[in-house]
Amino acid sequence: MSLKHAVLAALLEGESSGYDLAKVFDVSVANFWAATPQQLYRELDRLAEDGLVAARVVQQERRPNKRLFRLTEAGREELHAFTAAEPRPTAIRDELMVQIQAVDVGDSAAVRGSVRKHLDRTRERLARFDRLREHMLAGRDEATYLRETERVGPYLTLMRGRSFEQENLRWGERVLDVLAAREARGV
Secondary structure, three states: OOHHHHHHHHHHHOOEEHHHHHHHHHHOHHHOOOOOHHHHHHHHHHHHHOOOEEEEEEOOOOOOOEEEEEEOHHHHHHHHHHHHOOOOOOOOOOHHHHHHHOOOOOOHHHHHHHHHHHHHHHHHHHHHHHHHHHHHHOOOOHHHHHHHOOOOHHHHHHHHHHHHHHHHHHHHHHHHHHHHHHHHOOO
């Protein structure tokens, strides 16, 4: 998967400026794809050059003009083709995993500190995902929401992000327990 498809999928929500798209990425797309605002702006320019999005300039007083982007029919066709393709297997590249792999010859206290920071960020993301879930449900139970909503994709990716972070939390707590027990035994 490329950033291209993540941006196109985010634009399914409707016309957006690069700034607003960065906020959308931070809130809803971040549960499965990360990108900096600079990466998003570069990708939007490429997508416009390729005809997958169209941009229009909105004149603003006392502020710089802004460009709003929307999916074109070609962009929708690209997303359709992407959804029909066989996805590549997920690959994990995680520096924390490398630290833990090497903890037996490394600085165990520093690794435990890294795991604690990881758990803090995980809890923050879970809290953000829970707030987003409550906002999406708007007082409805999940079954009602899934039956009534126009677009189910954002909710399903949110659920995957939540379960990923819940597992990160369980795993990180277990790592700390194991490392503490080994330290208590003098290993």
